[in-house]
Amino acid sequence: RSVAHVATGEAKAGEQGILHAAAARGWPVVTHPTDVLATVDVPNPSRIVHAAVGTPSVAEAAALVDGGDLLVPKRTLSGSRPSMATVAVARRPVRGRLALVSTGPGDDRLLPDLARSTLASAEVVVGLDQYVDRVRGFLRPGTEILPSRIGDEIARAETAIVAAREGRSVALLSGGDVGIYAMGSPALERAGEDIDVVVVPGVTAAAAAAALLGSPLGHDHCAISLSDLLTPWQVIRRRIKAAAEGDFVVSFYNPRSRGRHWQLDEARALLSEHRKPETPVGVVTDAYRPGQRVRTTTLGDLDPSVVDMLTIVLVGNSQTRMIGGRMCTPRGYM
């Protein structure tokens, strides 16, 4: 069933010919006020119609009042003079679709089918080169890839939304989970109700790092980004103190970059006010990617120089222990 509805002017709301024809086919009937129809821009306006009913078009205007494309310009029923019926056909505007796709840590074996099928149905893909490269094999030939610049996340979100508003099916990519320190929020802050949005969850960077270390996230845990580009350091600092007081296992995202080196030291100092120097710490760089490095150390011995932007630093809680070489946070406090 590809007919959404039959539309006409409100003056025809009781027209039995229209009502019966629509009812016989199961089509709803929608009517529009004359003054609304009069404002619709149509290809074939008529002075005669305007003089008769107060709008230069009924059929084409009713077909196009919600936007869309006119497939069949108005035509009249042949064989009768004056014509007994006029009809026009429009295709309603296609509702754009924005899929926010988590590409996970980077290993195809951790990319679920839902992400793959979503990528395969995308007409347009937006994402940093490194994420596009990961998923290129899952795209259909002819998929348009829109360029993105590193750092400019708002522009990237807007590029994707503009394409979706054109009625296209767009996939916007992030590493890890798209909803966690990634493109999800910048996109959803700008996407309105005029496009459909689907979020495809993935394996988070913290879950990937944790799996390589053992089970450090076995009890209550939190994630804190040490990037102070968008968040004042005082807010981050307060959060680290709260995590320390609450004895949360902590996953530090964006722990260090070329321009930011003292934040991890301060974070360690804040945690050390509540945790022993022997607290196990896991340092995982490029989890499930070429060059993966998995280290375990302690809060006292953590060497920030082995940490970079692609590292997750996982600090255990008061109960976390190394058991058989694996970092393990018990499920309880008994």
Add this chain to the structure above:
Amino acid sequence: RSVAHVATGEAKAGEQGILHAAAARGWPVVTHPTDVLATVDVPNPSRIVHAAVGTPSVAEAAALVDGGDLLVPKRTLSGSRPSMATVAVARRPVRGRLALVSTGPGDDRLLPDLARSTLASAEVVVGLDQYVDRVRGFLRPGTEILPSRIGDEIARAETAIVAAREGRSVALLSGGDVGIYAMGSPALERAGEDIDVVVVPGVTAAAAAAALLGSPLGHDHCAISLSDLLTPWQVIRRRIKAAAEGDFVVSFYNPRSRGRHWQLDEARALLSEHRKPETPVGVVTDAYRPGQRVRTTTLGDLDPSVVDMLTIVLVGNSQTRMIGGRMCTPRGYM
């Protein structure tokens, strides 16, 4: 190359025939002290050998000293009297393998290939019926499924570890991510270095719920279990207060069950000391499973009666907003 090494007694450490034969084939040579060999239980001990070298067996004892199965009992080189060489062949003990497998929210489309291939290579599967049912289609015919009782997680972990210690390849299943409030920690607390352990990460319950709500986890967030079975309520309470003070987005796991109903009310009251009643709250039950229910409400209007054990309750931070019907936590505080 399936030969691990050539083993003999230390008295033969300089025996050129053995050294040359091994070197020509690239096999390492390992020697054992006579008194160690004398303690090994062998099928064919010899009084003559014992009288000559001080142990009733050299070849079989050296083959079996690290355990394993004797494939070829000792045999002597024929054609010479006395025999110039005696040899026995043992298969070394197989190192057991325990795979901790995340089965995700429950939808096959969110189960990555790494989980599927791990399940396909398992000889033994241990897990609650509900998780075994999810993955049955990925198991090889003949895979042994060991029964598990609900609630008895330690027994389940031990069942899996005992099977792995027998040298088998075992998969222990959890819903969501196996490392998060699941079987990972109970298993790793009990597994020693004598078995290989691999952890297969998955889509966490929080990430799945978040994807259905929008991007509530876009900034710093924490997970808190409201189950006080293994953790005193005072610890949980302190953690909720810390999460409130730190303005973390909070994912509540195990928020309510038949026997526990007041905890969620108290958690809400604690968060309300720091957050406005209008703070968006997402309530997701059976995410990506039949009967999935996704609701959004506010901290002030949250109705605990719609929450059960299979629900994740996601409480926004001070910046979280509903935008276009979607729950969105901005990435910054600017």
